Amino acid sequence: MKDRIQHFLLDFVMAVQARKVYSAEHPQFIQHGHEAFQQLDGLLQESSPLIFGLIEGELAWENEVFIDLSRRIRSILSVLQDRGIERLVFRTGLKEAELILFISLLLEFQTKSQIDFSDHLKSRGVHHIEAGRLRAPVEAAAGFESEESSPPASESAVDRIMHLIQSLHTESTLDTLELLSRLKQFLQVYSGTRVEFLDLADVRQKDAVTYIHLLNVSILAMFFTSRLGYSTEDVRDIGTAALFHDIGKIHVDGEILSKSTRLEENEFFKIQHHTVLGAHRLLKHTQTLGILPVIIAYEHHLRYDRTGYPRLSFSVLPHPASHIVTICDVYDALAQRRSYKKDYSPKRIYEVMIAEKGRHFEPELIERFFQFLGVWPKGTIVSLTDGSVGIVREADDLDIFRPHVEIIAPEDKKGLIRLREAPPQLAVERALNPYAEGRDYLPFL
Ligand SMILES: [Fe+2]
Ligand SMILES: [Fe+2]
Missing domain, CATH: 1.10.3210.10 (Hypothetical protein af1432)
Structure with missing residues (x-):
């Protein structure tokens, strides 16, 4: 059984890693999710529920701690740790689509969300997986506070x-x-x-x-x-x-x-x-x-x-x-x-x-x-179609060609423009080379 648990964990890590890179519909992710489910389904037919715990940074099942796997499954350990999840429970009746959805919900879940993750899973139709803390909720809340505290003054x-x-x-x-x-x-x-x-x-x-x-x-x-x-x-x-x-x-x-x-x-x-x-x-x-x-x-x-x-x-x-x-x-x-x-x-x-x-x-x-990154990355000196010159301050996720630009010349046009919201004829015309014609604007970077 231990070998098959290990096999499942490795398949599960592959599926989580694939979901980080690909969309939920991508065949690579679906394939890895399918393989993880096959393993898990077989295990659940023998023993249910299947409970994993996170103990001092290592993953444990019953009295088995998978230290020898820790490097290979480290990515999933940190995903769980980041989200404060210390206990994972899988139950019989689990469907492949539930496991696949669980992986997406897990990765999307905000670390500091006030919502209980197990409640969130249920509300999205995942009824055969639970994920939560080992600690009492009061202690968990105290843990959050310490995470929020400011970094020490003498940082390396x-x-x-x-x-x-x-x-x-x-x-x-x-x-x-x-x-x-x-x-x-x-x-x-x-x-x-x-x-x-x-x-x-x-x-x-x-x-x-x-x-x-x-x-x-x-x-x-x-x-x-x-x-x-x-x-x-x-x-x-x-x-x-x-x-x-x-x-x-x-x-x-x-x-x-x-x-x-x-x-x-x-x-x-x-x-x-x-x-x-x-x-x-x-x-x-x-x-x-x-x-x-x-x-x-x-x-x-x-x-x-x-x-x-x-x-x-x-x-x-x-x-x-x-x-x-x-x-x-x-x-x-x-x-x-x-x-x-x-x-x-x-x-x-x-x-x-x-x-x-x-x-x-x-x-x-x-x-x-x-x-x-945007087509025109942050810090690029650009001239716009109306002849003004500015510095790209931020990429716009919704339109990679139309970033936020701080106009620095001429004087009367100074200010921040979100090009996506500006008239369509106003656009980035070209980048000014900071080693040549853009040299004068370097102090504004
Ligand atoms: Fe190389
Ligand atoms: Fe290289």
Whole structure:
């Protein structure tokens, strides 16, 4: 029975992970949900109810604690913990559609909601699953208060990053500068003490462009995953893994990496090999960093349509986190190209990337990426069709082309405009390059 319980838990984690990335109707999610249900249904025919408890951060069933599974089921543990759920009960009579709906409701449930989750489940027609606390309600309320208390004054860089990641869950915008400076502080602390972070210090010395790229991709990946609804812990894990995605480039000759002319076939092969070399190097650090950095280093150039590299003799569907990092990776590579190629506007980046929907990129994820980031990201200096100049302050989820813009010139037009609510003829015309014609407006950023 224990083996089959473990089997169910792993299937259940797969279904929850799939639902984080895909819609409720997506075949990937439906398939994983179906597999989890098959396992659970078999178990319930033998023993009902099936009760799981969360004890000191570990999942337990009867007197069995699944410590050896904890890394593989950690994502579901943090989903439950984030929502204050310490007890899960499954009863006979459960239908597949109920389990599938339960997963969606679980992920949608607001951590600080005043509604009791089990009542919420019943009101939505889920009658054979209960989810709640082990503690008495009075203690639970006291627990909430302590969570709300302000952070300690003497925060470490790591704590500050965690607070920033948490704030990404509640605020829709991305404070890139704050996150970047904290990430740098964090790396300074860690590269002096933890051997796995020394590799990043190596990259910084050897290749500043790659180092900045790693930081940017990590920040973008954290922003994207938090907006997708991943838990704080998942966001941190994917952000950390993204930091190392190109670590294999340490082994690639700098001259090849910076070559602006056409690459020879053997040079191209050496660059492609950074995926395998990176994964191999990160295998030494799985005790501290986990397995996700290995997977992402290996898979981040595998495309959604199964092309890309490393070339494999078998067909593999990349990990959802690899799909996420792939999008952030290409976005940053194109955005960096913009810094020296004046006409490479954010809109052009959008057009280039969206054309690869379903080929290079997972179709739903690429849509959602631009929905969260906007075609004209926060901080872009733009000129509008009426000749005014402004800074994009926020993306508009409902219209990715029409962000909120703060007009800074001319004087009489100063103020914040929500373009979606403005007359249709008023639109973003183009981005001003902050290294060229937009230089005068840099102090307003
Ligand atoms: Fe790469
Ligand atoms: Fe990269």
